[in-house]
Amino acid sequence: MNRLATNLPGLQLKNPVMPASGCFGFGREFSGMYDLNKLGAIMIKATTPKPRFGNPTPRVAETSAGMLNAIGLQNPGLSKVMEDELGFLDKYDVPIIANIAGSLVEDYKEVAREISKARNVKALELNISCPNVKEGGIAFGTDPQTAKSVTRAVKEVSQVPVYVKLSPNVTNITEIAKAVEDGGADGLTMINTLLGMRLDIKTGKPVIANGTGGLSGPAIKPVAIRMIHEVSQRVSIPIIGMGGIASAEDVIEFFYAGASAVAVGTANFVDPFVCPKIIEELPLLLEKLGYGHIAECTGRSWKKNAQTAYHRA
Amino acid sequence: MIKNENMRVISQRKIAKTIYELTLEGELVSEMHQPGQFVHVKAGSGFDPLLRRPISISSIMAEEKQFKMIYRAEGRGTQLLSQKNNGESVDVLGPLGNGFPVEAAYGNGGRVLLVGGGIGVPPLFELSKRLSAKGCSVIHVLGFQSKDNVFYEEEFSRLGETYVVTADGSYGGAGFVTDMIKRLEEDFPVIYACGPTLMLRALEAEYGHKKLYLSLEERMGCGIGACFACVCHSAADPDGHSYKKVCSDGPVFRAGEVIL
Ligand SMILES: Cc1cc2nc3c(=O)[nH]c(=O)nc-3n(C[C@H](O)[C@H](O)[C@H](O)COP(=O)(O)OP(=O)(O)OC[C@H]3O[C@@H](n4cnc5c(N)ncnc54)[C@H](O)[C@@H]3O)c2cc1C
Ligand SMILES: Cc1cc2nc3c(=O)[nH]c(=O)nc-3n(C[C@H](O)[C@H](O)[C@H](O)COP(=O)(O)O)c2cc1C
Ligand code: FES
Numbered sequence: 001m002n003r004l005a006t007n008l009p010g011l012q013l014k015n016p017v018m019p020a021s022g023c024f025g026f027g028r029e030f031s032g033m034y035d036l037n038k039l040g041a042i043m044i045k046a047t048t049p050k051p052r053f054g055n056p057t058p059r060v061a062e063t064s065a066g067m068l069n070a071i072g073l074q075n076p077g078l079s080k081v082m083e084d085e086l087g088f089l090d091k092y093d094v095p096i097i098a099n100i101a102g103s104l105v106e107d108y109k110e111v112a113r114e115i116s117k118a119r120n121v122k123a124l125e126l127n128i129s130c131p132n133v134k135e136g137g138i139a140f141g142t143d144p145q146t147a148k149s150v151t152r153a154v155k156e157v158s159q160v161p162v163y164v165k166l167s168p169n170v171t172n173i174t175e176i177a178k179a180v181e182d183g184g185a186d187g188l189t190m191i192n193t194l195l196g197m198r199l200d201i202k203t204g205k206p207v208i209a210n211g212t213g214g215l216s217g218p219a220i221k222p223v224a225i226r227m228i229h230e231v232s233q234r235v236s237i238p239i240i241g242m243g244g245i246a247s248a249e250d251v252i253e254f255f256y257a258g259a260s261a262v263a264v265g266t267a268n269f270v271d272p273f274v275c276p277k278i279i280e281e282l283p284l285l286l287e288k289l290g291y292g293h294i295a296e297c298t299g300r301s302w303k304k305n306a307q308t309a310y311h312r313a
Numbered sequence: 314m315i316k317n318e319n320m321r322v323i324s325q326r327k328i329a330k331t332i333y334e335l336t337l338e339g340e341l342v343s344e345m346h347q348p349g350q351f352v353h354v355k356a357g358s359g360f361d362p363l364l365r366r367p368i369s370i371s372s373i374m375a376e377e378k379q380f381k382m383i384y385r386a387e388g389r390g391t392q393l394l395s396q397k398n399n400g401e402s403v404d405v406l407g408p409l410g411n412g413f414p415v416e417a418a419y420g421n422g423g424r425v426l427l428v429g430g431g432i433g434v435p436p437l438f439e440l441s442k443r444l445s446a447k448g449c450s451v452i453h454v455l456g457f458q459s460k461d462n463v464f465y466e467e468e469f470s471r472l473g474e475t476y477v478v479t480a481d482g483s484y485g486g487a488g489f490v491t492d493m494i495k496r497l498e499e500d501f502p503v504i505y506a507c508g509p510t511l512m513l514r515a516l517e518a519e520y521g522h523k524k525l526y527l528s529l530e531e532r533m534g535c536g537i538g539a540c541f542a543c544v545c546h547s548a549a550d551p552d553g554h555s556y557k558k559v560c561s562d563g564p565v566f567r568a569g570e571v572i573l
Binding site: 024 | 314364554556
């Protein structure tokens with residue numbers, strides 16, 4: 001029995017586990033370590049119309065059970081990504097979710113229009129939540145009206161379903177989620193990183209050259225769980241959950257909160273084999289918990305009629 | 314190929330103030346072919362500290378399936394690492410990056426100069442071993458903060474002439490490695506160096522026209538080229554968007570290849 005096969009808008013997944021955008025490059029590095037066909041999908045690094053160098057270094061800093069990053073959306077630009085990177089990934093039987101970013105609505109539209117034509121791109125992830133760039137990014141993701149209109153603009157030009165990536169750096173995330181649902185989003189991905197800062201004890205200055213950075217890793221997991229728990233009860237589109245996932249148990253917790261699939265980010269840096277390990281462990285854990293299929297876990301934390309697995313058995 | 318292995322601690326030795334030499338054993342050693350490569354080490358179990366620490370391979374003993382690293386126990390991760398005892402295991406990912414091109418030294422005549430500063434000294438040891446084994450005549454200039462921090466002087470001396478300088482003058486020559494190199498008054502066609510960025514810049518300014526190879530240091534996330542944490546600008550395009558990743562294109566670059 002396949003306990004993991006998952007269908008979401010545009011995505012027929014062998015399993016609901018995929019590497020998160022920016023934590024897996026375009027897959028090349030990991031392809032030398034394991035067979036990428038094991039993955040449910042791959043969320044590739046944010047792509048912008050033109051190449052971007054990103055921020056000065058240091059770009060990362062360690063924190064308690066987490067890290068800050070301010071990469072600044074470095075990427076080789078739309079045409080190189082389409083030719084070189086998507087071309088490379090085409091030899092794998094894995095759906096690609098293309099993370100798209102820009103400074104202007106026009107940028108998002110341009111990337112969406114082109115990249116959604118690629119054969120292996122099965123969905124877009126609209127990054128309106130990057131905290132590390134001056135223009136665009138998070139500015140689109142913190143105001144409901146703006147979020148809705150950029151979603152609508154991208155929906156108009158995209159050939160594939162559009163998932164909108166939400167920022168946790170807002171007071172009322174449900175408001176944004178509902179706005180992008182109104183704008184036509186096919187799904188949500190959440191959460192992006194939390195804006196943070198670390199200061200050097202000797203110099204008194206920020207450790208990261210950009211000053212602030214986005215916090216990720218196990219430290220943010222409770223925040224992600226809370227937000228998914230809240231949003232999943234108020235929208236009717238599926239959620240791909242992320243934020244500190246490092247084990248099969250974490251995945252189940254995200255499903256309980258309301259996710260229908262998950263992405264693994266920072267944990268890939270700690271253990272490059274973490275995704276295939278989780279995928280291997282999940283069926284055993286589901287078996288142990290008494291679930292026939294992982295979808296039964298979605299929203300258990302709030303669904304009224306959800307019996308515990310043990311009741312049913 | 315990059316592998317991940319829990320390697321066995323064969324020995325852990327304090328060799329200078331806060332400096333440790335750690336010998337590990339495992340299959341991963343059979344993948345180590347080039348001096349100047351590094352490993353990414355998980356110092357503790359669990360999430361704190363979360364990230365791996367990049368540490369150079371300082372000596373490869375292929376037959377014994379062992380290698381050594383030399384590191385300064387300073388922050389949380391390296392301090393935890395220094396508490397590992399014989400028989401315990403250490404989670405190692407590697408070997409990573411592109412090391413020193415040993416062949417570059419062949420057939421240039423003259424002696425090969427190896428310049429190290431502080432915790433940049435360790436990878437030069439395997440390099441020197443290999444150059445010596447190929448019959449190259451090697452000379453070492455090693456810089457340290459002060460007398461307490463000096464390590465491996467004897468080990469390097471066995472492979473070739475070795476000059477130690479300390480910044481505070483408490484041992485060997487006083488001053489910087491560049492002062493010592495000038496005092497040698499010798500023309501070195503091939504130079505390899507690893508150390509603080511300021512040292513590498515000084516070397517590049519003075520000897521950039523030679524065959525000079527520099528090993529860079531940068532904060533890392535993944536260590537394998539996937540996260541774009543460790544990039545530097547290509548020298549050919551200083552303000553543009555072309556770049557090199559220190560972890561996977563480097564850490565060793567020919568002088569003039571990237572902006573230091
Ligand atoms: C390619 C390469 C090879 C290296 N080889 C050696 C070696 O052979 N021996 C040695 O003693 N040191 C070496 N270093 C430096 C070593 O990585 C740092 O000293 C170490 O990561 C510090 O960790 P910590 O736990 O002591 O400090 P913490 O302060 O706990 O570190 C916090 C974070 O900052 C990072 N960090 C701190 N200092 C540095 C630094 N100088 N370079 C890169 N990241 C840093 C850590 O990796 C960690 O992610 C090397 C660095 C690189 C990039
Ligand atoms: C180094 C790094 C780079 C990232 N780059 C991107 C990116 O390009 N686009 C994006 O939408 N999210 C990016 N993220 C955010 C992650 O995709 C993810 O949402 C976040 O890190 C939380 O998950 P985690 O705790 O598992 O890492 C990045 C995160 C990290 C750590
Ligand atoms: S450390 Fe991730 S790309 Fe170099």
